[in-house]
Amino acid sequence: MQHLPKSIKRIWFMMSIIHLIVNLLILGAYLLAQHLWWPWLPDWGIVFWVVLSLVIFVVELALIPYRYAVYQYAVYPTEVEIKKGFFWRRFSAIPIARVQNVDLQQGPLLRFQQLYRITVATGGSNHTIEALSHEQALTLKDQVMTLAREARNDQ
Amino acid sequence: MINKQHLHPFALLIKVGFLFRDFLPAVLGFVFLRQYWQIWLILPVVLILWACLDYYCFTYEMTDKELIVNSGVIIKQQRHIPYQQIQNLQRRQWFFLEPFGVETLIVDTGAKEKDQGEVTLLAVSNVVRMLLDFNSSEPTDLAQLPAEPVEEEVKKAAEYKIGFKELALYAMTNPDILGQFLFVLVISNHLGLMDILSNASDTVVDHVNHYGLVPILIVLNVIILGLMVVNLARVLLRLYGFTVIRQDNLLTVKRGLIQKSILHVSINRIQSIHIRQNIFRQIFGLVTVELDLIADATKSDEQKRVTLIPVISQDKVYSVLKEFLDYTPEQAPTIKTGDWYTSWLFVRNALVGVGIVAMAVAIFYHGFWYWIALMPLIILAIIFGWYKGYYTGINRYDDGHLALRTARQLTNDTVLIGWHEIQSMSVDASLLMVWTKRANLIVSVRSGNQVLRLRYRYLPTQEVEDIFKWYREYV
Numbered sequence: 001m002q003h004l005p006k007s008i009k010r011i012w013f014m015m016s017i018i019h020l021i022v023n024l025l026i027l028g029a030y031l032l033a034q035h036l037w038w039p040w041l042p043d044w045g046i047v048f049w050v051v052l053s054l055v056i057f058v059v060e061l062a063l064i065p066y067r068y069a070v071y072q073y074a075v076y077p078t079e080v081e082i083k084k085g086f087f088w089r090r091f092s093a094i095p096i097a098r099v100q101n102v103d104l105q106q107g108p109l110l111r112f113q114q115l116y117r118i119t120v121a122t123g124g125s126n127h128t129i130e131a132l133s134h135e136q137a138l139t140l141k142d143q144v145m146t147l148a149r150e151a152r153n154d155q
Numbered sequence: 156m157i158n159k160q161h162l163h164p165f166a167l168l169i170k171v172g173f174l175f176r177d178f179l180p181a182v183l184g185f186v187f188l189r190q191y192w193q194i195w196l197i198l199p200v201v202l203i204l205w206a207c208l209d210y211y212c213f214t215y216e217m218t219d220k221e222l223i224v225n226s227g228v229i230i231k232q233q234r235h236i237p238y239q240q241i242q243n244l245q246r247r248q249w250f251f252l253e254p255f256g257v258e259t260l261i262v263d264t265g266a267k268e269k270d271q272g273e274v275t276l277l278a279v280s281n282v283v284r285m286l287l288d289f290n291s292s293e294p295t296d297l298a299q300l301p302a303e304p305v306e307e308e309v310k311k312a313a314e315y316k317i318g319f320k321e322l323a324l325y326a327m328t329n330p331d332i333l334g335q336f337l338f339v340l341v342i343s344n345h346l347g348l349m350d351i352l353s354n355a356s357d358t359v360v361d362h363v364n365h366y367g368l369v370p371i372l373i374v375l376n377v378i379i380l381g382l383m384v385v386n387l388a389r390v391l392l393r394l395y396g397f398t399v400i401r402q403d404n405l406l407t408v409k410r411g412l413i414q415k416s417i418l419h420v421s422i423n424r425i426q427s428i429h430i431r432q433n434i435f436r437q438i439f440g441l442v443t444v445e446l447d448l449i450a451d452a453t454k455s456d457e458q459k460r461v462t463l464i465p466v467i468s469q470d471k472v473y474s475v476l477k478e479f480l481d482y483t484p485e486q487a488p489t490i491k492t493g494d495w496y497t498s499w500l501f502v503r504n505a506l507v508g509v510g511i512v513a514m515a516v517a518i519f520y521h522g523f524w525y526w527i528a529l530m531p532l533i534i535l536a537i538i539f540g541w542y543k544g545y546y547t548g549i550n551r552y553d554d555g556h557l558a559l560r561t562a563r564q565l566t567n568d569t570v571l572i573g574w575h576e577i578q579s580m581s582v583d584a585s586l587l588m589v590w591t592k593r594a595n596l597i598v599s600v601r602s603g604n605q606v607l608r609l610r611y612r613y614l615p616t617q618e619v620e621d622i623f624k625w626y627r628e629y630v
Contacts, residue, residue, distance in 0.1 A: 079627060090583035093627050098578050122578040124606020125599035 001072040001083065007113045008071075008131045009064050014109060016060040023053035073129050075143050080120055082127055097151040098122040102141040120144065156217040156286065159225075161210065163257050163278035170206040170277065178202065215276060217286055222262070224274055234274055236262060244287060246417040253415075256281040313478035317397040317465065321441075325466040326390035327383065328435035335382050394465055401479045408463065420461060424448045426601050427572040428463075428483065430472060434565040442469045444476065447602040460602065483571055488558035490548040490569070496593070497613045498544025505536035539565060549596055549611050549622055555629070557622065559598065561611055570609060572600060580626045582619050594619040 027049055034041040066086045074081045080094045101121040110117060115131040118140060132140065178198065205228070213226045221237040243263035252258065260276040260283060276283065395412035406420045429445040436442065444464040467475060469487075476483040509532050517525065546562040552571075560569040578599040588594060596611040596619045611619075 081627075085583070087586050088583065089585070089589065090581055091623070092579060092581035093623065094579040122599070123601045125579050125608065127579065 001074040001081070003068065004071050004129070004131055005115065005133045005136065007115065007133075009068055011109055011113055011115070011131065012064050012067065013061065016057055019060070020053060020057045023049070023056075027053070071130065075140060075147075077147055080127075080144060082129060084130070092127050094120055094122055094127055096144065096147045099144055099148045102144050104137050104141065156219065157215075157283065159214050159216040161214055162276060163280065165252065165257060166213075166278035167206060167210045169259070170209055171203055174202045174206055175199075215279070217283070222274070222287065224276075236274060238287065241287060243419055243421075244284060245419070246284065246415075247411070248415045250413050250415065252278075258284070260284055260287075262287070313401040315399045315464065315475055315479070317394065321466050322390055322394055322397070323387060324436075324439055324441060325394070326387040328433065328439060328441065328466075329386055329390070330433055330435065332379075332382055332386055335386075336379065339378055339382065397465060399463060399479065406463070406479060408461070418461065420446070420448065422480065425480070426576045427570050428476070428480070430569040430571070432469070432567050436466065437567070440469050441466050442472050444472065447600060447607065449601055482553075482556060482573060484552045484556075484558070488550055488552035488569075488571075490550045490558055490560050493544040493547045493613070496591070497547060498541045500593070500613045501544040502537050502540030505540040506533065509533060509536045544613070547611055547614065549614060549618060551622060551625060557598075559596075559609060559611055561609075572598070574626065574629050576600060577626070578606065580623060582623050584616070588613070589616075592616045596622060
């Protein structure tokens with residue numbers, strides 16, 4: 001089984017920072033609303049919110065190495081396997097013969113690190129691999145599509 | 156073949172019927188508002204005119220190679236359906252049209268896009284169906300095929316017909332009755348029916364007037380009995396003479412009294428079999444059998460769920476199914492009932508749900524009645540949760556097939572599915588579940604043009620991993 005490219009850790013780090021910023025913005029909006037329009041909004045939530053945001057931020061950072069270690073994928077002649085998640089673990093198996101399509105996508109963050117998100121589509125369900133390098137992504141796509149075509153020809 | 160022509164005039168009547176049915180809620184709305192009564196006069200006329208236009212603009216013709224259908228009043232649409240593409244023909248026939256040989260024909264194509272999958276010819280003569288059959292790739296009327304010298308008994312591989320008693324039980328055990336009951340109460344309240352009835356019963360039960368409960372109980376009982384009779388009638392009309400026949404690879408489902416419906420299902424399209432039992436049917440030892448099929452994209456997001464057997468005794472279901480489908484088990488597959496921990500987890504989830512709602516409500520009101528109302532909710536949560544835990548279990552019943560069971564709202568559902576029909580499988584577990592050696596099994600199946608993700612939760616990790624291993628190593 002293979003791991004994701006190491007640069008995903010940087011992406012997760014950036015996402016944690018973005019979460020923290022968003023939380024602080026929400027806090028800022030709340031304070032503003034309290035100051036300008038609705039003075040009756042309670043104060044006790046503020047400290048709680050700040051503490052919660054910081055705790056979440058630290059926990060997310062600490063979890064990055066664990067997330068990385070657990071996230072693995074493999075392409076076998078008979079199936080594609082994807083294992084992910086630390087607190088919520090999921091192990092998926094997709095028979096090659098069921099694969100209809102392999103899609104590559106790129107959001108702004110991924111584009112920054114030249115990574116692609118893979119979606120393996122079957123008759124209905126979709127399974128994603130969060131990020132692969134361009135080379136890995138194309139290799140996986142070619143591998144899976146070739147095997148899928150062969151499997152269908154055999155049938 | 157057949158030149159361009161309009162539908163049989165009866166189609167006009169059907170269209171008018173549909174329009175009236177669709178606009179009924181609007182009419183009822185106006186009734187309640189008691190305004191704009193002029194609607195009563197204008198609306199029917201408008202609807203009939205529209206139906207006439209629609210009828211006039213709908214034509215069909217059959218060429219050498221395809222069926223061409225023109226429709227649409229404002230936005231015109233032309234559909235070309237090559238005979239080769241026709242996968243299924245559904246027939247519905249009103250009993251009074253039988254002598255004329257006129258029926259409603261629903262043509263299923265294999266098209267995957269929405270609105271492309273199905274064409275309905277509201278009223279056409281038998282000839283159309285026979286011609287379509289003759290030309291299509293999957294003839295549905297095997298009588299049309301060149302006759303082989305085969306005996307009658309061999310030709311009909313299996314047939315199952317429902318009796319009156321079963322239909323009656325089906326009607327009685329239909330949970331719809333609860334919803335209808337509430338609906339009637341609400342309506343009668345609004346129309347002042349309760350006042351009228353209690354006035355009438357006043358004179359009858361004058362001396363027990365201060366026991367306000369009695370007249371109300373009488374009324375309630377009358378309503379329930381009335382609903383049961385209505386439901387029984389509805390079921391009888393819809394499912395009268397329900398018969399399933401298997402010939403080669405084709406299942407034919409016939410039903411109906413006033414309007415007969417005939418549905419053909421190719422066995423190859425079956426993705427999974429559901430054997431379901433709501434709490435009422437469980438008391439009587441009855442189950443319902445339904446099938447999930449690969450779509451022909453019919454309406455937008457519809458699952459293609461077909462009822463194979465509306466109701467059958469649970470002792471007979473597997474032996475009867477075996478006659479129709481080769482791969483079902485000979486008898487009920489052994490599925491372990493969930494242990495107390497599984498049940499507890501579902502109860503816990505239900506209580507959390509109730510708790511969240513309770514806390515939200517408590518912000519506004521938390522007096523005496525709040526706690527009184529909370530009790531039955533908690534009890535229901537416990538019962539529902541325990542039931543679900545008890546009936547969640549998984550097992551493999553032969554080399555290539557799984558029997559998976561869970562429950563929802565006191566209805567248990569056993570799914571029989573083969574390796575080839577499973578699109579993908581996943582095992583997941585939270586960290587807590589990993590410690591307590593529990594896992595969830597998720598099986599993706601196709602149903603219609605959607606995917607169903609069946610979840611079997613909080614099962615012992617070993618059982619789940621065994622099934623997952625089988626799935627990955629299957630050859």
